[in-house]
Amino acid sequence: MSRLSRSLLLALTTTALTVTAPALAKHHETAEPAPVSELVDAVDIPYEEFTLDNGLKVLVHTDRKAPIVAVSIWYGVGSAHEPKGKTGYAHLFEHIMFNGSENAPGDYFAPLRQIGATDLNGTTWLDRTNYFQTVPTSALDVALFLESDRMGHLLGAVTQEKLDNQIGVVSNEKRQGDNRPYGLVGYRQTELLFPAEHPYGHDTIGSLEDLEAASLDDMKQWFVDHYGPNNSILVLAGDIDTATAKTMVNKWFGAIPAGKPIPELSPTLPTLDAPIYEVMKDKVATTRIYRNWVVPGLNDPDYTPLDVGMTVLGGLASSRLDNIMVREEKNAVSVSAYVIPFVHGSFVEILADVKPGEDADVVAKRLDEIIADFIANGPTEDEVQRVATRDAAARIAGLEQVGGFSGKAVALAKGKLYSDDPEFYKKELSRLASTTPEAVKSAMQKWLTRPVLGIRVVPGERDEYQEVGAGKGARTGVLTAPAFYTQDGEPATVTAPDRSKLPAVGDIPNVDFPDVETATLSNGIKVHFAHRDAVPMTRVTLSFNAGTTADSADKLGLQNFVTAILKEGTASLTSVDIAEQQERLGASIGVGGSRDRTTVNLRAVNPNLDASLDLMAD
Structure with missing residues (x-):
């Protein structure tokens, strides 16, 4: 810490310094950054893989630093898989699959939030649809129940009202995107760069006309064709081991029959004939x-x-x-x-x-x-x-x-x-x-x-543009889906679990935070150090006991101004020098604050920690 003390001796006198790291780097006399190969060689995510009889591929990574498990399920279906006349189906189903299933009616966000889920979201793009959440280990059964229920027990809960509602939501999303500045450029880029028959020849949000024209039976068939376990990847990462994962995943997903094989896409890379x-x-x-x-x-x-x-x-x-x-x-x-x-x-x-x-x-x-x-x-x-x-x-x-x-x-x-x-x-x-x-x-x-x-x-004024409608058009068809609707394969050999209610949540243990060591530098800076070794990286927060409320009445905004100019140059470095040095070191320095604090934050890879601290100090 002596080097940091010397660097900050004149600048900082009443601050607190918090360091979170695997270990402080050794002192280096030169500021030569570590080779990138040294950084990437340290990156490793050990995992084990298994496949259920119905084709569901499962990856398990064990990380015991906190009693949580990340649940991430990826379906191999996106807007690239939509044929002409059915654009927007994948994105629409991303919405529908959050709107309840046969055994978990209602909004999926509610039961997940009740168990303390974080990082809770779902996305669709050209090549995939995914859902993810991070849950307490003792609530993993709930997350797997919900994910398996929307994979194998969704369509019986899809009503005309839900379909109309979500088409309205997608319409509003499209309207919001279209009305942003430059919001129509993406459509023209897609139209000019890709042939209409190319899998990427239409935008993910699709055509509202296609959605309006779809019947419930159209939607049902789309789901049956694309969302089977054999077109899915489930990843469990965190406080879980493979033996436990096999038992739990087989319990909730094993009885869902395989769906149809998904044809592989192999389009030619397009090029323009002329600029x-x-x-x-x-x-x-x-x-x-x-x-x-x-x-x-x-x-x-x-x-x-x-x-x-x-x-x-x-x-x-x-x-x-x-x-x-x-x-x-x-x-x-x-x-x-x-x-x-x-x-x-x-x-x-x-x-x-x-x-x-x-x-x-x-x-x-x-x-x-x-x-x-x-x-x-x-x-x-x-x-x-x-x-x-x-x-x-x-x-x-x-x-x-x-x-x-x-x-x-x-x-x-x-x-x-x-x-x-x-x-x-x-x-x-x-x-x-x-x-x-x-x-x-x-x-x-x-x-x-x-x-x-x-x-x-x-x-200027946009060329003539038809605003997006919502919730219009007649659709026909009725959904009367059995519990399982992906047929044609071998019948499942796993006994279906009880889905009459959500699984119970076990005890949630307290988080075992790392021990915090403290010290005081010769210039009075208080240092708090917490050691953890998840990745070879150190995070530093330098915190000053003053924020916007310390601005005098005739200089309101002074704190914001000062924090804004800190990275615009020092006595020895220009703003470009600062940016380039951060890039060379793989460091990221941020300056911010609140009403009561002003903070300077550093994220640094350990081999370059010394030089990164010098840059932060300057």
């Missing part, structure tokens, strides 16, 4: 310029270097586009570049918001010049290293939790569903660590020299 440039109007404050390409999917070796390249170009706080167009030339107020990964093709997007008063044609030309130069010459070694370190550190930080959007259950499920490899995260991190400037340049020259889609959105 396309379009202008759209919207009620926006500034012109936005888009550049888009379709590139290979997430399993292709070229995906990672493309992702690194776009992050260098417009995904870092110190990116090429930020430095040139926002900071130096000041012709744009916001820029970004990124790749959105999917299985059957990924989506490159580069955009720039033109600074008011600037000539949009000139800015567009300048954007294209920067892109062309970057494709021709590629990134530097330092840029690639900064991206790789930052992204590896972010992945490590996400894996500290078992559930949620970025935890270990998600990593295992995504790998199994998208790549048939639960450990695909290791391949991703290995590719990231080994990416070179030459590989980035080669991938960009291969894929981003193809014809581009360029869209410009300018301020």
Whole structure:
């Protein structure tokens, strides 16, 4: 701690410092960051896998640091699986499957919240539908009851009223999205980049006309065809072992018969015959310029270097586009570049918001010049290293939790569903660590020299646009579903459990928090240290006993102003220097506060902790 004390001696006198870490890193005389390979080699999610007789694939990861279990179930169905005339079905069923089942009527959120579930959500996109929640270990039976009931006992609870209600909800979601600034661009991008017959040739939210035209029997058949156990992956991560998981999963899911086999999709990666440039109007404050390409999917070796390249170009706080167009030339107020990964093709997007008063044609030309130069010459070694370190550190930080959007259950499920490899995260991190400037340049020259889609959105009245309706149209059909409705396979050999009531919840033990060590530095800073070893990462909070209420009456807003400028430069570092140094180290420094406190937070990978603390101190 002596080094930290020396760094903060003059700056801080009445503060509290909280450190949470596996162990403080050894003192290093140099600030050379650890190789990315060293960071990713430490990432491991041990798991065991088994498959029920009905085809349900189950992955189990044991993590005993807290008495909780993440339950994550992924169905291999998304909007990519919707044929013409049935768009929006997968997203609609994501909603319907939260609205109660035959043995758990009513909103699914209520019983899950009653047992203390957190990270509770469900999503649909092109390639999947998933549901997840993190529950106390003693309430795991309840979560498995609910998940299995909506897999095997859903349709008897789906009524015309529920269907109409959820179509109304989806209509409102679509209306909200469409009416955001630039909200119609995505539809046009999809229309121009993908052939109509391509699995990605329509948006996930789909056509409200298709939903309005659907009967209950249409909906029933869609569910029967796609949501069987053989098209599903269940991940349990946390305070659970494989033997216990087998018993519990077989009890709740084993009697559900297998569904139909799902045909594999293998579309050709589309490319434009020639560049396309379009202008759209919207009620926006500034012109936005888009550049888009379709590139290979997430399993292709070229995906990672493309992702690194776009992050260098417009995904870092110190990116090429930020430095040139926002900071130096000041012709744009916001820029970004990124790749959105999917299985059957990924989506490159580069955009720039033109600074008011600037000539949009000139800015567009300048954007294209920067892109062309970057494709021709590629990134530097330092840029690639900064991206790789930052992204590896972010992945490590996400894996500290078992559930949620970025935890270990998600990593295992995504790998199994998208790549048939639960450990695909290791391949991703290995590719990231080994990416070179030459590989980035080669991938960009291969894929981003193809014809581009360029869209410009300018301020003005939108072209004629039909608002979304809701809850209209006649539908026919009646649902009279038996308990199990996925037939044609072998009958289940597992005795069905009692589903007349929710399972009882056992005792919930107190959390065993790590012991906290305390010390006081020579300058008076109080230090509290808690040791845990879930991931090789340290989190530090430096907390000052003053917040917005300490502002004087004639200087209201002073605290917010000071916290906003802390990362804009120091006596020795510019804002770009600070951003680049964080990226090199895989560190993340945030500044914030409340009425009574002001805090500076650091997240650092352990091999780079010393240098990260020096940066935080500066």
